[in-house]
Amino acid sequence: MSQLSTWVQIPNNSDFTIYNLPFGIFQNKRLSPRAGMAIGDKIVDLSVLHQEGFFAELSQLPTDIFVRASLNDLIALGKPVTRKIREKVQELLLADNESLREHQCRGKAMVNRKEAKMLMPVQIGDYTDFYSSIEHATNVGSMFRDPENALLPNWKHLPVGYHGRASSIIPSGVPIHRPKGQYKDPHMEAPEFGPSRRLDFELELAFVTGKSTKMGDSISTSDAEDHIFGFVLFNDWSARDIQAWEYVPLGPFLGKNFASSISPWIVTLEALEPFRLSGPKQDPQVLPYLACKKDHSFDLNLEVYIQPEGKSESRVCISNFKHMYWNIAQQLAHHTVNGCNINVGDLYASGTISGKTPDSFGSMLELAWKGTKPLDLGEGVFRKFIEDGDTVIMRGFAQKDQIRVGFGEVNTKVLPTK
Amino acid sequence: MSQLSTWVQIPNNSDFTIYNLPFGIFQNKRLSPRAGMAIGDKIVDLSVLHQEGFFAELSQLPTDIFVRASLNDLIALGKPVTRKIREKVQELLLADNESLREHQCRGKAMVNRKEAKMLMPVQIGDYTDFYSSIEHATNVGSMFRDPENALLPNWKHLPVGYHGRASSIIPSGVPIHRPKGQYKDPHMEAPEFGPSRRLDFELELAFVTGKSTKMGDSISTSDAEDHIFGFVLFNDWSARDIQAWEYVPLGPFLGKNFASSISPWIVTLEALEPFRLSGPKQDPQVLPYLACKKDHSFDLNLEVYIQPEGKSESRVCISNFKHMYWNIAQQLAHHTVNGCNINVGDLYASGTISGKTPDSFGSMLELAWKGTKPLDLGEGVFRKFIEDGDTVIMRGFAQKDQIRVGFGEVNTKVLPTK
Numbered sequence: 001m002s003q004l005s006t007w008v009q010i011p012n013n014s015d016f017t018i019y020n021l022p023f024g025i026f027q028n029k030r031l032s033p034r035a036g037m038a039i040g041d042k043i044v045d046l047s048v049l050h051q052e053g054f055f056a057e058l059s060q061l062p063t064d065i066f067v068r069a070s071l072n073d074l075i076a077l078g079k080p081v082t083r084k085i086r087e088k089v090q091e092l093l094l095a096d097n098e099s100l101r102e103h104q105c106r107g108k109a110m111v112n113r114k115e116a117k118m119l120m121p122v123q124i125g126d127y128t129d130f131y132s133s134i135e136h137a138t139n140v141g142s143m144f145r146d147p148e149n150a151l152l153p154n155w156k157h158l159p160v161g162y163h164g165r166a167s168s169i170i171p172s173g174v175p176i177h178r179p180k181g182q183y184k185d186p187h188m189e190a191p192e193f194g195p196s197r198r199l200d201f202e203l204e205l206a207f208v209t210g211k212s213t214k215m216g217d218s219i220s221t222s223d224a225e226d227h228i229f230g231f232v233l234f235n236d237w238s239a240r241d242i243q244a245w246e247y248v249p250l251g252p253f254l255g256k257n258f259a260s261s262i263s264p265w266i267v268t269l270e271a272l273e274p275f276r277l278s279g280p281k282q283d284p285q286v287l288p289y290l291a292c293k294k295d296h297s298f299d300l301n302l303e304v305y306i307q308p309e310g311k312s313e314s315r316v317c318i319s320n321f322k323h324m325y326w327n328i329a330q331q332l333a334h335h336t337v338n339g340c341n342i343n344v345g346d347l348y349a350s351g352t353i354s355g356k357t358p359d360s361f362g363s364m365l366e367l368a369w370k371g372t373k374p375l376d377l378g379e380g381v382f383r384k385f386i387e388d389g390d391t392v393i394m395r396g397f398a399q400k401d402q403i404r405v406g407f408g409e410v411n412t413k414v415l416p417t418k
Numbered sequence: 419m420s421q422l423s424t425w426v427q428i429p430n431n432s433d434f435t436i437y438n439l440p441f442g443i444f445q446n447k448r449l450s451p452r453a454g455m456a457i458g459d460k461i462v463d464l465s466v467l468h469q470e471g472f473f474a475e476l477s478q479l480p481t482d483i484f485v486r487a488s489l490n491d492l493i494a495l496g497k498p499v500t501r502k503i504r505e506k507v508q509e510l511l512l513a514d515n516e517s518l519r520e521h522q523c524r525g526k527a528m529v530n531r532k533e534a535k536m537l538m539p540v541q542i543g544d545y546t547d548f549y550s551s552i553e554h555a556t557n558v559g560s561m562f563r564d565p566e567n568a569l570l571p572n573w574k575h576l577p578v579g580y581h582g583r584a585s586s587i588i589p590s591g592v593p594i595h596r597p598k599g600q601y602k603d604p605h606m607e608a609p610e611f612g613p614s615r616r617l618d619f620e621l622e623l624a625f626v627t628g629k630s631t632k633m634g635d636s637i638s639t640s641d642a643e644d645h646i647f648g649f650v651l652f653n654d655w656s657a658r659d660i661q662a663w664e665y666v667p668l669g670p671f672l673g674k675n676f677a678s679s680i681s682p683w684i685v686t687l688e689a690l691e692p693f694r695l696s697g698p699k700q701d702p703q704v705l706p707y708l709a710c711k712k713d714h715s716f717d718l719n720l721e722v723y724i725q726p727e728g729k730s731e732s733r734v735c736i737s738n739f740k741h742m743y744w745n746i747a748q749q750l751a752h753h754t755v756n757g758c759n760i761n762v763g764d765l766y767a768s769g770t771i772s773g774k775t776p777d778s779f780g781s782m783l784e785l786a787w788k789g790t791k792p793l794d795l796g797e798g799v800f801r802k803f804i805e806d807g808d809t810v811i812m813r814g815f816a817q818k819d820q821i822r823v824g825f826g827e828v829n830t831k832v833l834p835t836k
Binding site: 163340 | 576579588600668670672676706753761
């Protein structure tokens with residue numbers, strides 16, 4: 001990719017460069033919820049550009065398409081449309097392009113990000129959580145089952161996944177309450193009830209589908225990316241004590257469904273193209289419907305920080321999306337191979353993204369190894385799990401030469417039980 | 419309840435008596451999707467009654483509330499409103515009430531059920547499946563784990579549940595395709611891929627919530643029924659071979675999410691009031707948040723029929739909702755005790771409703787005991803699981819003296835793999 005420069009001032013290490021241009025829904029004191037695109041410290045108000053005729057080439061674009069409360073209808077117009085919108089904005093922001101830079105609408109079109117509130121980018125119909133990191137599955141299997149047979153027999157044959165709760169997915173900035181529930185630790189005679197004592201985050205990435213299917217239809221690994229619009233960071237909040245007691249035999253339920261948090265900007269697949277790479281070698285060979293003809297992994301740096309109340313933030317995890325054993329094309333092909341239909345705006349989380357080294361584990365459960373190795377956050381603060389008042393922040397970005405594309409962050413404060 | 423009679427002709431053993439009056443969404447050649455109420459062989463077109471001013475007492479009713487494609491907005495107006503609508507229709511249909519009977523709009527207001535197509539009654543946000551029949555859990559535990567310890571340790575302490583797929587829930591009358599997927603029977607060295615060889619139904623009942631909550635809030639068992647609008651029959655289609663291979667450790671996924679079928683009429687809690695009774699005694703005592711002050715079980719007869727292609731239907735199961743160990747108030751209290759928020763239109767299925775006797779088991783897995791006792795359907799037809807061309811029909815009704823209230827049916831034909 002040739003180097004691009006823009007007339008918008010981009011702070012150093014900004015996630016929102018001219019190469020990125022993610023889609024989101026924002027509002028501020030003056031503006032109702034609407035679609036925007038992040039660039040530096042600004043948001044491009046797409047409705048203003050549309051009003052002024054900058055998208056005139058896209059004749060089928062409804063007048064109010066950018067002033068709806070979610071991106072679903074926009075995304076549903078299809079990749080040829082959303083790609084052209086992003087390319088048009090990129091062209092308008094180029095350093096030598098005067099058409100927006102010198103236009104009377106420029107002030108109105110470029111909104112300050114600081115003054116905007118970010119909302120859920122899509123209305124999520126169904127949400128699925130996978131379990132696709134071999135390091136995470138091995139760590140959890142070692143802790144709770146058998147270190148010698150940490151991976152279950154099905155794990156290398158299919159991308160294990162389960163359905164999660166869509167209603168409790170919230171954007172960055174919305175605090176959560178510590179959940180209450182039943183737990184029964186091994187030493188207890190009977191289950192007890194109370195606030196969770198082992199609240200945890202899970203570092204994940206999630207993709208959003210942009211093209212629906214009908215019941216009975218399947219998506220091949222080759223076609224899968226046609227159905228994927230883009231990615232967000234995903235914090236799959238987990239109450240380990242509640243989960244451990246409830247999850248056999250039908251899977252996680254109240255240990256997960258109290259909240260999941262996402263970063264509000266959807267980074268498109270197009271923006272991540274420079275960071276594509278091949279994933280880990282899969283052995284044993286997968287069944288033909290899971291085989292891939294091209295690379296579907298991405299080199300994305302991921303970090304988790306904890307900020308205890310009144311203290312500074314401390315980085316507790318450095319991981320990378322490229323570690324994932326199962327890729328997004330395999331996940332979507334598997335999800336639909338039985339004819340399960342998908343909709344625009346559905347969300348698919350990766351599962352906890354752990355790497356090989358202890359500082360790359362994507363959850364407190366693994367980082368502090370079941371509470372046996374408390375993390376030193378500095379300033380005399382140690383953590384086995386997340387405490388009330390803590391803010392958990394996840395960040396993600398990709399970098400290659402001059403090109404940087406990032407997700408911003410998902411930032412969530414934990415409040416006491418309500 | 420005093421005996422009521424109506425001027426509408428009600429066929430013998432009709433589920434849709436003057437005591438029932440369930441809500442649904444229908445359309446026909448002439449009419450766009452709209453809200454109706456079933457009575458005998460007719461549907462009351464609620465939009466006509468509204469137009470003619472029959473709901474004038476309900477001043478807050480939006481003009482177009484009955485001509486929307488789902489009942490969500492109507493239900494969201496709250497029980498005081500929906501209850502009054504149902505009571506008003508009941509009053510209008512009474513034998514001695516002339517106001518609709520002799521009104522010029524009567525022909526337009528009373529639509530033939532035979533000529534109507536029933537659609538999904540609600541747009542489902544999230545769907546949860548419980549596992550609340552002790553007989554079903556014991557049967558499955560005996561078959562796949564240990565007959566001596568068939569129930570898992572958590573089972574009697576909490577209503578086990580998990581999240582399912584909302585996108586693939588379809589109304590009665592829509593056929594499904596046999597799902598494909600991975601399976602690995604014990605004798606296989608590696609997993610294989612193909613059409614499921616063990617397609618099954620699960621006889622369930624599902625409730626629809628009619629009042630939402632905010633994240634962090636919980637619903638007590640005493641308040642639970644305020645949030646429950648009504649019930650439908652629910653066929654939780656299951657591919658046993660796919661499910662068995664995939665479900666450890668995170669629960670069912672592709673073995674379930676290809677389809678679930680519901681009956682299209684939502685029978686209100688009010689209509690089921692005469693059939694309320696106390697459920698099975700729970701021992702050990704449940705935690706305080708699951709304790710109930712009143713009865714939340716219902717005496718509802720449930721039946722399953724199989725109709726092989728070109729043959730007559732044969733009844734394979736007679737069960738009853740009263741067998742359920744965990745009731746709806748406990749299910750909803752448990753679901754929200756961690757602060758999980760719920761929305762209007764969410765669906766909560768009971769789990770397979772099996773009774774104590776072998777003819778009351780609610781799935782082929784149990785009825786034919788893992789394929790070891792094929793069912794004789796007559797005419798020389800035997801079944802271990804469901805075959806292509808079979809239609810599975812579930813029916814449900816309650817009867818007490820002269821009062822009969824029923825669900826109609828959920829009727830689904832299985833087509834070959836697509």
